[in-house]
Amino acid sequence: MSPSTLTPVTLGEGVRTDGPSEGLQVRGHMLQHEGTGVTEAWVEVTNGGDRDVVVDRLDSLTLDLPAPPADGYELSYYTSGWGQEFGPVEEPLRTPRVLESLAGRSSATTHPWCALRGPDGVVVVSVAWSGNWVLRFAEGADGGVRVTGGLHDTGFAKTLAPGQSVRGPRVVVATGADLNDASVQLAEVGRVQWYPRNEFAESLPLEWNHWWSYEDHSIDEDVFRANADVAAELGFDICTLDAGWFGPSDPETHWEDYRGDWHLVNARRFPSGLRALADHVHGKGMRFGLWCEIEALGPKAALAQERPELVARREGEPLGYVCFGSPAAQDWAYDTLTRLVAEHGADWIKLDFNLDPGLGCDRTDHGHGAGDGLFEHYTGYYAVLERMRAEHPEVVLENCSSGGLRVDLGLARQTHLTFLSDPDWPEHGLQLLWGGSTMLHPSRMLHWGWSQWWKSDHPHQNFDPAAPELTGDRLDYYRRIAMVGAYGLSWKLPETPEHVRERLRALHEEYRRTVAPFVAEGELRRLTGQPQRFGGGQRWAGFQYTLPAPATGPADVTGDLTGEVAAGGPGAGSDDHLLLLFRLSGGEPTRTIRPLALDPEAEYAVEWTGPVDSDAPDSSDRRTGADLLASGWTVSLPEEGSAVVVLRRVPAEGEEHR
Numbered sequence: 001m002s003p004s005t006l007t008p009v010t011l012g013e014g015v016r017t018d019g020p021s022e023g024l025q026v027r028g029h030m031l032q033h034e035g036t037g038v039t040e041a042w043v044e045v046t047n048g049g050d051r052d053v054v055v056d057r058l059d060s061l062t063l064d065l066p067a068p069p070a071d072g073y074e075l076s077y078y079t080s081g082w083g084q085e086f087g088p089v090e091e092p093l094r095t096p097r098v099l100e101s102l103a104g105r106s107s108a109t110t111h112p113w114c115a116l117r118g119p120d121g122v123v124v125v126s127v128a129w130s131g132n133w134v135l136r137f138a139e140g141a142d143g144g145v146r147v148t149g150g151l152h153d154t155g156f157a158k159t160l161a162p163g164q165s166v167r168g169p170r171v172v173v174a175t176g177a178d179l180n181d182a183s184v185q186l187a188e189v190g191r192v193q194w195y196p197r198n199e200f201a202e203s204l205p206l207e208w209n210h211w212w213s214y215e216d217h218s219i220d221e222d223v224f225r226a227n228a229d230v231a232a233e234l235g236f237d238i239c240t241l242d243a244g245w246f247g248p249s250d251p252e253t254h255w256e257d258y259r260g261d262w263h264l265v266n267a268r269r270f271p272s273g274l275r276a277l278a279d280h281v282h283g284k285g286m287r288f289g290l291w292c293e294i295e296a297l298g299p300k301a302a303l304a305q306e307r308p309e310l311v312a313r314r315e316g317e318p319l320g321y322v323c324f325g326s327p328a329a330q331d332w333a334y335d336t337l338t339r340l341v342a343e344h345g346a347d348w349i350k351l352d353f354n355l356d357p358g359l360g361c362d363r364t365d366h367g368h369g370a371g372d373g374l375f376e377h378y379t380g381y382y383a384v385l386e387r388m389r390a391e392h393p394e395v396v397l398e399n400c401s402s403g404g405l406r407v408d409l410g411l412a413r414q415t416h417l418t419f420l421s422d423p424d425w426p427e428h429g430l431q432l433l434w435g436g437s438t439m440l441h442p443s444r445m446l447h448w449g450w451s452q453w454w455k456s457d458h459p460h461q462n463f464d465p466a467a468p469e470l471t472g473d474r475l476d477y478y479r480r481i482a483m484v485g486a487y488g489l490s491w492k493l494p495e496t497p498e499h500v501r502e503r504l505r506a507l508h509e510e511y512r513r514t515v516a517p518f519v520a521e522g523e524l525r526r527l528t529g530q531p532q533r534f535g536g537g538q539r540w541a542g543f544q545y546t547l548p549a550p551a552t553g554p555a556d557v558t559g560d561l562t563g564e565v566a567a568g569g570p571g572a573g574s575d576d577h578l579l580l581l582f583r584l585s586g587g588e589p590t591r592t593i594r595p596l597a598l599d600p601e602a603e604y605a606v607e608w609t610g611p612v613d614s615d616a617p618d619s620s621d622r623r624t625g626a627d628l629l630a631s632g633w634t635v636s637l638p639e640e641g642s643a644v645v646v647l648r649r650v651p652a653e654g655e656e657h658r
Contacts, residue, residue, distance in 0.1 A: 008027075008043075009041075009043040009060060009168075013059075013062070015055065015058060015059065016055070017056065023047060023048040023049020024047060024049065024053055025048045026044075027046075033193065038185050038189045040128075040171070041171050042150075042170045044168075045160070045167075045168075047165070051162065054158070055159075055160060056158075057156070058150065061125070061171040062146065063147040063148070064144055064145070065144050066142075066144050067143035069118065072094075073145065074093065074117040075093040076089065076179075079110055079111075080109055080404070083403065085403065085405070085407070085421045086111065086420075086530075087532075088435065095137050097136075099135045102152060104374055105402075105406045106407070106410070107408060108356055108402075112128075112133050112408050113125070116145075121181070122175065122176050122179050122181070123182070124173070124439075125171065125173055126171070127149065127169060127408065128170040128408060128413065129169035129170075131357075131374050132374060133150065134149045135147060154359070155360070157371025157372065159369050159371075170409075172186065174186040174189075179438060180525040180596065183439065183524075187437070187439075188548065194413045195412060196397075196414065196416060200394070201486075202443065203237075204486055204487065206508055207487065208240070208493065209242055209350075210224060210240070210244075211242035212452060212453045212461075213452050215454050216244030216255040219242075219244045224277060227492070230493035238347070240290065241274070241288070243293075245266060246264055246265060247261060247266050249267035251269065256298055256354075258298045259296040259297060261298075262292060288345055289396075293352040294337060294351060296352075309328060319355075319361060321353075321355060321377075323361040323367075323368075324379075324380030324383075324384065325366070327367050330380045330384050333384045346395065347394070348395065349397055359374060385397060385414040389414075397416050397417075398417045398419060402422065403419065403420065404420045404436075407439075417445075417486055420432040424461075425460040426450055426478060427533055428460065429447055429449065430541045431532050431533055433481070433484040434530040434531060436485070437524050442485045442522070442543075443520050443521070444486070445484070447485055449489055450463040451491070452464065465491055466497050466500070472503055473642075474640050475504075477642040480580060481582065484519075514578070515644065518576075521547060522548070525543075525544045526543060527544055528542045528591075539583070539587030539588065542579060542593050543580045544595055545580075578645070581642060581644075582642050583637040583641050583642075586639070590635065590636045591634070592633070598625035599649065600625045600626040602649045603622055603649070604625060605650055606645065607646040610644070611641050
């Protein structure tokens with residue numbers, strides 16, 4: 001169960017053509033990240049012949065696993081849907097088996113991730129692609145298992161002219177002793193090697209967003225300014241104006257109808273314009289964020305009539321989005337996003353996408369063929385994001401798609417933050433953060449915590465910061481869930497009672513000073529099983545962050561050499577650890593929590609912050625690593641209670657704290 005079982009994709013099983021394939025050159029690539037169990041695999045196909053060749057299967061991965069034990073391999077993966085992201089499934093692997101998404105968005109139905117458990121450890125496989133993908137499990141040689149896949153072949157056909165090439169999306173394989181080990185390596189390679197850098201995003205700013213509290217119908221410049229004023233007092237770093245700012249100057253304008261007409265600002269809602277709003281936010285010492293569904297095309301948008309060559313169509317019918325497989329669409333999108341920065345003062349762009357493109361555009365008159373429209377759309381979208389980052393490196397790009405319906409390692413390489421889900425009630429949030437951390441570094445997972453919805457028929461989205469039953473301990477619990485990753489909040493701040501504001505200030509200071517340094521660079525390990533929505537799963541959750549030793553540094557991974565080795569990766573231990581502990585509703589009163597990844601020979605000082613009536617270690621408690629690893633603590637918390645625990649290694653005599 002090691003990366004050495006990866007083999008390059010070849011013509012035949014992995015790459016298939018519809019018709020003659022004379023002169024077709026297939027080159028499989030593997031990139032091993034030195035010092036880790038993480039390998040990337042992809043394929044490049046070139047037409048070296050003198051006639052067109054149609055490629056209709058373009059696998060990036062061929063992974064052979066040894067014969068399983070008597071009880072077989074266990075397969076784990078996540079189902080998905082709106083408000084249903086990271087739904088865990090565990091089952092014995094029975095071949096043949098297929099995991100796939102054909103919705104046109106990577107995690108609309110199933111997340112592009114799986115884990116195989118055997119007696120020697122865990123293999124994680126993740127397709128780094130934002131469109132349709134597939135992983136196939138079949139019987140391999142000598143009773144083993146062969147895993148193939150990458151880009152989904154259903155609906156795909158790419159015509160290569162002589163001399164033309166196509167490259168398949170990367171598939172990432174991570175091996176480890178267990179899921180924590182594999183996901184720590186996956187996240188750390190992402191942090192060091194893959195994720196784009198942005199100083200503001202990496203500072204883990206506190207974000208306020210208007211959406212759930214006001215939606216589009218109740219937001220205007222006075223409401224936004226009033227919230228920004230309070231946000232500054234509460235220590236927020238960024239205020240984001242979500243949907244509702246664009247379209248005709250009419251208070252009844254609905255956000256979905258005019259997506260695409262980004263040149264229009266609704267002057268009835270924002271008579272002073274967006275630049276004045278941005279200036280107000282900047283004057284308070286904060287950054288200004290703006291929502292934009294740059295790919296979407298609303299049913300009333302004038303763009304469809306003014307630029308019909310940009311419209312994605314299938315069998316002649318519009319699909320509701322702009323096809324980025326068209327070079328003209330890429331230029332339009334880049335120019336539009338640049339205007340949001342230059343004219344409106346946006347420091348942060350929340351990029352949403354609220355529809356399923358399915359098999360995608362089949363036009364043949366604007367830059368792609370009938371069978372590769374979706375493939376070229378995502379290739380073009382990535383190109384636009386790369387161009388934005390190159391020309392506007394200071395701007396934060398947030399990945400959102402109906403919440404978390406496009407969470408994948410492809411967009412993680414193009415954007416700075418990934419929004420996990422639209423709903424965000426507590427147990428749902430803990431389920432998301434647990435699942436998301438198996439593929440992403442915590443610093444890249446943006447979660448708002450429990451939002452105050454304007455009007456909700458959702459049975460669990462009923463938070464009210466003015467509710468008399470809201471105790472300080474419960475508020476700590478709700479807000480600390482958002483601290484597991486990048487932190488956000490959507491409340492009506494001017495209506496928030498002063499005693500709640502005071503508690504928020506303290507929590508924001510706790511996040512900034514104590515928690516954020518660990519989230520920014522720490523290795524996250526899960527100390528419990530996954531909590532689940534609707535009272536399911538584990539009813540305690542524990543997350544441990546370990547600051548790694550310095551990595552050897554990022555490597556240049558732009559080359560395409562087969563068998564390339566990239567330097568850099570996870571470090572090997574540090575002095576300090578942070579634990580975030582939560583007791584969910586329905587959880588047992590006490591739980592034994594055992595930390596991981598400690599030095600058995602070291603002594604640790606324990607610093608505990610939790611409810612005053614909890615059974616906590618003494619603040620001056622000192623324990624050896626061996627004792628903590630073996631026994632941990634028996635922790636008592638109230639229902640919907642939380643604790644923050646910091647373990648600091650006590651230097652030995654004559655030794656400095658690292």
